[in-house]
Amino acid sequence: MERLQKVIAHAGIASRRKAEQLIIEGHVKVNGKTVKELGVKVSSSDRVEVSGIPLEQEEPVYFLLYKPRGVISSVQDDKGRKVVTDYLQHIEQRIYPIGRLDYDTSGLLLLTNDGEFANQLMHPKSEVEKVYIAKVKGIPSREKMRSLERGIKLDDGMTAPARAKLISMDKKKQTAIIELTIHEGRNRQVRRMFEAIGHPVMKLKRERYGFLNLHGLKAGEARELTTHEVKQLRVLAQKK
Known part of the structure; x- marks a missing residue:
């Protein structure tokens, strides 16, 4: 409905x-x-x-976009900034993003004109995993990494358990690359989690959404999801 x-x-x-x-x-x-x-x-x-x-219902369509940094996750912007649908102008249907990625965050974003499908994926009970790669200031200790995994107390409540993995570190520049896997979708959640442990994000990218990844795509490129992929996402979203 x-x-x-x-x-x-x-x-x-x-x-x-x-x-x-x-x-x-x-x-x-x-x-x-x-x-x-x-x-x-x-x-x-x-x-x-x-x-x-x-009224003739539009044929439902589903797209995966590699969102570049400096782009708004919306269909229009009153300040005239670039929006995600600018990369899919050849699509006749009125598509919109499922959820959002921050202006300064790049990575995998889904777009559709199927409201029921979008609501399924964005529902709080949906536990579709989202994998982010973050470059942060400083090198988090093991205890801080464990706190990310246990859950961080934010102003809108505790985050759910996550998975955190230190990919690499640069002791000279005092920066680290961390992979963080969450299934929630709160506003600026990943950035706020890292800020809460004292390691603010310098650069952020969403690498995966469920089983979907960015393989074969460059920033600003998109592809249509297959029928099988859409079915798989529906199944994932319905798991409690």
């Missing part, structure tokens, strides 16, 4: 804000009844009409 204005926007009829206006003004019908409330949710089996014209 998705909000009516979101369904209208995804069908390419209008922006979400314009879709809300169409609903309020009485131009939208669901199963033959005029709807003027913005809180209404519909499913794929509901018949939606806008100004008397039946």
Whole structure:
């Protein structure tokens, strides 16, 4: 079930804000009844009409993007900065990112127009692993690495148990490369975890999302997910 204005926007009829206006003004019908409330949710089996014209659902599409640094994980930016959909302008469907990567974070990002699929992957109970490679200031002690794995107390609560691995260190420059595997998706979580142990992130990249990786892609390149990959992700998201 998705909000009516979101369904209208995804069908390419209008922006979400314009879709809300169409609903309020009485131009939208669901199963033959005029709807003027913005809180209404519909499913794929509901018949939606806008100004008397039946809504055609877009064919669902799924993409994997190697997001470069300095790009916003959004479909538009009021400051005119580059957004992730700029790299998929040839796609006719109105796609959007599943979750987000920070402006300064690069790596694997999924995009789709399938709201149900996106919600499954972003649900708090979904335990799809995300693997990050972080370059941090200083060289964390074994105890600090263990604290990452046990869970870090952040301002929005304890993080779930994670896996942390020291990949390399530069004693002269006092920096370290660490692989961190988490399954949560809190805002700036990885950066905040490292800040909490006194080793702020200098550079961050998401290397893997579940079984998916960036092999064969350069920053700014994307590929469509296979049907099998989409099915596998659904299975992963449903595991508790």
